[in-house]
Amino acid sequence: MDPVPGKSGISRKSFVNWLLGTSLGATLAAALYPVFRFVIPPEVAEAPVNRVLAAKLSELPLNAGKVFRFGSKPGIVVRTATGEVRAFSAVCTHLNCTVQYRPDFQHVWCACHNGHYDLQGKNLSGPPPRPLEVYKVDIAGDDVYVTKGA
Amino acid sequence: MRLLDTLWKALDERLELAPLVEFATHKEVPQHRHSWAYYFGGLTLFFFAVQVATGILLLLYYRPTAEAAFESVQFIVTRVPFGWLVRSVHSWSANLMILAAFVHMFSVYLLGSYAKPRELTWWSGFLLLGLAMGFGFSGYLLPWNELSFFATRIGTDMTSKVPLAGPWLLTFLRGGEEVTGATLTRFFGFHVAVLPMLSAGLLGLHLGLIQRQGMHVPGHLAEEARTRKPLRFLPNFVLREGVVWLFGLAVLAALAAFFPWELGNKADPFASAPAGIKPEWYFLFMFEALKLIPATVLGIEGELIGLGAFAVGGLVWFLVPVLDRASAHGRRSRLFLALGWGVLAYLVSFTVLSFLGAFQ
Amino acid sequence: MTPRRPGPACHPGNRGPRSTNDPRAAVVRLGTLAIVAVALGAAVAAAGPLAASVVGPPGKSAADRCTACHRELDEARLQAPALAVGNDTHHAQGVTCAGCHGGDPTSDEPEVAMDPKKGFLGKLEPTQVPAMCGSCHSDASFMLRYAPNIPTDQLAQYRTSKHGQALAKGDVKVAVCSSCHGAHGVLPPSDARSPVYPSRIVETCGACHGDATLMARYGIKGDELAEYKKSVHYAALTQKNDLSAPTCNDCHGSHGATPPGISSVSNVCGTCHLTQRERFDESPHKEAFAAIEQPACEACHSNHAVLSPSDAWIGVGQGQVCGSCHAAGDAGAAAAESVAAALARMHERLVAAEARVKKAERAGMLMEEAQVKLEEAHQGVVLAQVEIHSVDPARVETQAKEVLAAAGVADGLAAAAEGEIRFRRTGLFVSLAVIALAMVALILKIRRMERA
Numbered sequence: 011m012d013p014v015p016g017k018s019g020i021s022r023k024s025f026v027n028w029l030l031g032t033s034l035g036a037t038l039a040a041a042l043y044p045v046f047r048f049v050i051p052p053e054v055a056e057a058p059v060n061r062v063l064a065a066k067l068s069e070l071p072l073n074a075g076k077v078f079r080f081g082s083k084p085g086i087v088v089r090t091a092t093g094e095v096r097a098f099s100a101v102c103t104h105l106n107c108t109v110q111y112r113p114d115f116q117h118v119w120c121a122c123h124n125g126h127y128d129l130q131g132k133n134l135s136g137p138p139p140r141p142l143e144v145y146k147v148d149i150a151g152d153d154v155y156v157t158k159g160a
Numbered sequence: 161m162r163l164l165d166t167l168w169k170a171l172d173e174r175l176e177l178a179p180l181v182e183f184a185t186h187k188e189v190p191q192h193r194h195s196w197a198y199y200f201g202g203l204t205l206f207f208f209a210v211q212v213a214t215g216i217l218l219l220l221y222y223r224p225t226a227e228a229a230f231e232s233v234q235f236i237v238t239r240v241p242f243g244w245l246v247r248s249v250h251s252w253s254a255n256l257m258i259l260a261a262f263v264h265m266f267s268v269y270l271l272g273s274y275a276k277p278r279e280l281t282w283w284s285g286f287l288l289l290g291l292a293m294g295f296g297f298s299g300y301l302l303p304w305n306e307l308s309f310f311a312t313r314i315g316t317d318m319t320s321k322v323p324l325a326g327p328w329l330l331t332f333l334r335g336g337e338e339v340t341g342a343t344l345t346r347f348f349g350f351h352v353a354v355l356p357m358l359s360a361g362l363l364g365l366h367l368g369l370i371q372r373q374g375m376h377v378p379g380h381l382a383e384e385a386r387t388r389k390p391l392r393f394l395p396n397f398v399l400r401e402g403v404v405w406l407f408g409l410a411v412l413a414a415l416a417a418f419f420p421w422e423l424g425n426k427a428d429p430f431a432s433a434p435a436g437i438k439p440e441w442y443f444l445f446m447f448e449a450l451k452l453i454p455a456t457v458l459g460i461e462g463e464l465i466g467l468g469a470f471a472v473g474g475l476v477w478f479l480v481p482v483l484d485r486a487s488a489h490g491r492r493s494r495l496f497l498a499l500g501w502g503v504l505a506y507l508v509s510f511t512v513l514s515f516l517g518a519f520q
Numbered sequence: 521m522t523p524r525r526p527g528p529a530c531h532p533g534n535r536g537p538r539s540t541n542d543p544r545a546a547v548v549r550l551g552t553l554a555i556v557a558v559a560l561g562a563a564v565a566a567a568g569p570l571a572a573s574v575v576g577p578p579g580k581s582a583a584d585r586c587t588a589c590h591r592e593l594d595e596a597r598l599q600a601p602a603l604a605v606g607n608d609t610h611h612a613q614g615v616t617c618a619g620c621h622g623g624d625p626t627s628d629e630p631e632v633a634m635d636p637k638k639g640f641l642g643k644l645e646p647t648q649v650p651a652m653c654g655s656c657h658s659d660a661s662f663m664l665r666y667a668p669n670i671p672t673d674q675l676a677q678y679r680t681s682k683h684g685q686a687l688a689k690g691d692v693k694v695a696v697c698s699s700c701h702g703a704h705g706v707l708p709p710s711d712a713r714s715p716v717y718p719s720r721i722v723e724t725c726g727a728c729h730g731d732a733t734l735m736a737r738y739g740i741k742g743d744e745l746a747e748y749k750k751s752v753h754y755a756a757l758t759q760k761n762d763l764s765a766p767t768c769n770d771c772h773g774s775h776g777a778t779p780p781g782i783s784s785v786s787n788v789c790g791t792c793h794l795t796q797r798e799r800f801d802e803s804p805h806k807e808a809f810a811a812i813e814q815p816a817c818e819a820c821h822s823n824h825a826v827l828s829p830s831d832a833w834i835g836v837g838q839g840q841v842c843g844s845c846h847a848a849g850d851a852g853a854a855a856a857e858s859v860a861a862a863l864a865r866m867h868e869r870l871v872a873a874e875a876r877v878k879k880a881e882r883a884g885m886l887m888e889e890a891q892v893k894l895e896e897a898h899q900g901v902v903l904a905q906v907e908i909h910s911v912d913p914a915r916v917e918t919q920a921k922e923v924l925a926a927a928g929v930a931d932g933l934a935a936a937a938e939g940e941i942r943f944r945r946t947g948l949f950v951s952l953a954v955i956a957l958a959m960v961a962l963i964l965k966i967r968r969m970e971r972a
Contacts (some may be wrong), residue, residue: 034958051240084895108895222755
């Protein structure tokens with residue numbers, strides 16, 4: 011098909027070779043780039059399990075509570091007036107509001123409809139129909155770990 | 161370039177590689193109007209390679225326990241850079257591999273390529289397809305989501321219908337009475353150790369046989385193949401195969417990016433089965449046919465008859481190089497050709513009808 | 521825990537009259553005398569004191585001859601009670617048939633066992649029942665031995681109830697103890713099979729109150745049961761199995777059943793819905809409602825058919841609750857309008873943000889942060905709905921602002937996720953182009969090679 015063999019033929023050949031090399035190289039790069047990115051783990055280096063570092067003991071005074079995150083759901087860790095550390099789901103069993111610790115009542119309280127829970131997570135009064143889910147608490151040095159479903 | 165040459169010389173000196181290259185360059189691929197069929201085995205191999213690569217990558221983050229499996233896959237697709245792509249490619253490539261393998265198998269069957277002396281190639285290919293489906297079945301459970309959990313429950317339950325060995329098989333597959341975390345651990349073992357090992361051996365055999373015996377030319381195309389200039393395996397055929405592979409890669413990338421494989425909800429063994437539980441598409445022909453069989457036929461459990469029929473059908477398919485006696489003499493048997501088209505029509509129609517919801 | 525007095529009474533084998541210095545025996549005797557006096561008048565003399573053979577020591581199942589004999593009877597009416605007492609909590613605690621029916625439970629001879637001279641009463645008249653049950657249940661020291669945790673004011677309460685008052689006037693159609701608790705086979709209310717178990721109370725009250733013809737005699741509509749079944753409370757009770765959800769007795773009282781008066785409605789609702797009541801009490805509605813003798817909560821929420829409240833109720837238009845007092849143009853209508861507008865705005869933004877987040881999530885994006893914000897927004901909506909009871913548009917508006925802010929953040933995160941999806945698609949197009957180019961180059965190469 012080439013009307014003038016020779017110079018143009020050679021340049022076309024080298025063009026084809028260049029194109030082939032470049033495009034195959036680019037394809038390889040396109041395939042390898044995600045791989046190189048994939049093998050480096052993200053900031054949160056572990057797949058979330060049922061355990062989370064909820065609070066520092068030193069940041070949790072007596073008769074106080076702290077809301078932490080369990081994935082996208084809130085949990086609450088409570089340090090009672092006597093120094094015990096307990097943790098519950100912070101999702102109110104009535105309409106899913108986030109509960110809080112009320113130092114004046116010395117128990118857990120939901121602001122939405124004035125629901126009260128005791129320090130075992132049991133619903134005391136107000137509309138909540140069920141107790142809060144109780145989580146397991148492990149204290150390692152200053153770290154308060156909370157485990158779900160244990 | 162000089163470095164490569166030196167390296168090549170050093171290797172050749174020690175391993176005598178030149179005859180292999182010699183063999184590859186002299187190997188020829190016949191040309192005729194159905195020589196397109198020769199590319200599908202290679203395409204299947206390409207997808208298999210993708211599976212190995214992406215599978216190894218997924219292993220870096222995956223955790224095979226009931227508590228963490230779903231979360232780890234979720235972690236891969238949401239947090240790991242390009243994790244969504246790797247997982248999606250792994251899922252899509254698995255399906256494309258099985259599809260390519262089916263095309264490969266039917267083209268081989270319909271062109272009569274299973275005939276003597278290529279029985280071993282047919283048999284190793286048949287077993288490889290079985291392994292591929294085993295990969296699919298075991299891999300489906302690994303994300304530990306609702307759909308996979310219940311599909312596995314139904315799928316493994318079928319084995320309990322096998323006479324005599326049924327209960328043993330069920331316990332073997334499930335690692336207990338029920339589908340639990342124990343099942344997940346064992347399916348993971350099958351998926352990443354047992355099946356790959358068997359596949360590697362069989363694949364080596366399959367490829368070795370093809371290289372040894374060369375491509376088969378169907379009798380009715382022999383004349384055409386004689387008149388047309390055959391392709392040299394290296395580089396002509398290999399480069400063409402390269403184009404096919406690039407096309408496969410493009411399809412894979414497009415599917416993975418436009419239709420990311422969904423993760424669904426985490427499996428809850430105590431929840432009731434969600435509506436519309438279906439196995440992977442390549443099991444649909446079996447799944448739907450079993451549903452059509454009445455509960456009991458002549459006092460025997462319908463499902464047992466169905467499974468028996470599939471077992472017999474599979475055996476006939478497997479033994480076709482022996483059963484089709486004419487093929488050994490280069491003749492085409494009309495009966496076996498009709499059987500091939502019939503099976504193809506059944507598979508395609510049932511799979512398509514199932515997708516269209518005809519069996520609801 | 522109250523220390524129990526050692527029980528001097530009910531020594532096995534002691535069938536004679538108890539010593540009069542035992543105060544409990546005296547009370548029981550007095551109680552028994554009282555019932556019989558109310559019931560039979562002249563037959564009082566026949567009634568003897570409760571003997572050990574009639575009421576055994578706690579925790580020991582009653583042994584009597586009555587059930588042995590009645591079980592064998594052919595007449596179902598006479599046989600049924602004997603079969604039913606197997607589950608009966610009283611029987612299990614040692615109360616024999618004679619504990620209520622009188623007679624001698626130790627005798628095999630029908631003439632002796634059911635001798636009116638031995639206090640046999642036969643089938644109790646409705647008018648006899650409350651006092652009969654009360655003879656033990658109102659006796660705090662007696663009940664302490666059997667069931668220390670149950671109250672002893674049932675009879676006193678019953679007498680104040682509509683049922684009790686009507687019975688006192690001789691109306692025997694009204695509910696007595698056995699109408700609700702059953703007569704034979706009485707189970708504790710905590711037993712799910714008991715007709716007074718929370719989830720079964722509706723049907724138990726409904727046996728009479730669902731009968732419009734019967735209720736017409738008392739000027740009661742009789743549709744209360746059907747209305748209640750439409751309510752959120754009934755749904756919570758039966759669908760969520762929330763046993764704390766109010767059923768008939770939670771508002772009307774159990775033994776002292778009576779309709780709550782106009783002034784007490786908000787007290788009744790407020791026992792659970794504290795915050796709403798608090799807001800209502802702070803609102804100008806409190807005094808206004810009292811002035812026109814309008815019940816508080818009921819005015820908007822109805823009494824039995826307490827429906828799931830809707831923001832669409834707010835306004836003076838057709839089917840909207842404010843319209844029953846306010847008319848378009850007055851200050852109340854204006855306030856309602858601005859509250860409704862704030863709620864609508866909130867919902868609109870929240871629904872849009874939710875849809876957008878959901879869509880990104882389906883596309884495989886991590887939307888945890890956005891979900892947290894959406895939760896926050898939902899909580900804000902709930903709080904805004906509480907503020908409605910203050911009828912102060914400014915307070916609702918304050919809440920609405922927080923909801924809008926949270927929904928806005930969620931929406932922004934979803935937008936960022938959409939951007940990421942677009943970026944992935946762009947990346948894909950680039951790599952597809954690269955692959956296509958490689959294919960073209962390879963084909964060109966093959967053609968060149970084969971032409972040569």
